[in-house]
Amino acid sequence: MAGKELGGARDARGGTTELGHPRSDLLLLLVGLPVLGLLLGLVVPRLARWASGSPVLPWRDGIEFIGRFDAPWQTALVMAAGLVAGLALAFTAIAETATLKLSDALVHVERDGRTWSFERADVSAVFLDGKQLVLLGADSGELVREEHGPRAAALAGAFRAHGYPWRDADPHASLFHRWIPGTPDLPAEVHALLAARKAALKRKAPQDARDLAETVRGLGFVVRGEGAQQFWRPLAGV
Incomplete structure (x- = not known):
């Protein structure tokens, strides 16, 4: 499996596949969101000053207050706040999506510091339901339903390579x-x-x-x- 493209890495010695966010997605989250926050911090006061001239303006007091941030130190402060907010959003998005480690015998799912482990024999179906990865147990109950970081093709390829019953949709x-x-x-x-x-x-x-x-x-x-x-x-x- 191609680690960069699929967002995972195959350990030939241990027979495991680790799946997380693809590097391109991590770059977008960890760089794109903070940069967006900086830009918003730069332009929001200017937009507020422009919008304050509208005769029908909701939340006028708040918008006019932001529009008065025109000193260099005030602009820098707003930009710093935007940077921090962008970083917080990026780390929250990463923490709230699951990463996986697969072998022919076990699957480990980790999310936000919590880990679930299941034997291959106890998994009756694996599929995607929208943005969520779902693993069903032998009784057809849900073992895991979590937002996933890896791309769909990476998930399907990894589970199939290790012999798990990947399905294109919920069989039930x-x-x-x-x-x-x-x-x-x-x-x-x-x-x-x-x-x-x-x-x-x-x-x-x-x-x-x-x-x-x-x-x-x-x-x-x-x-x-x-x-x-x-x-x-x-x-x-x-």
């Missing part, structure tokens, strides 16, 4: 139903968990939403989101 997609509160198809306990998960997503608490989805799996169901909607299906054989 046709079994999902949109969650309707109170439907008799689900136990009351699952309804309560899905309601709590909806609230967690609304307050932007993704880890709580993951924990609730894992609890739902323990009751025999899989849940996934699509926009503001939740969808569920029974585990295979349940």
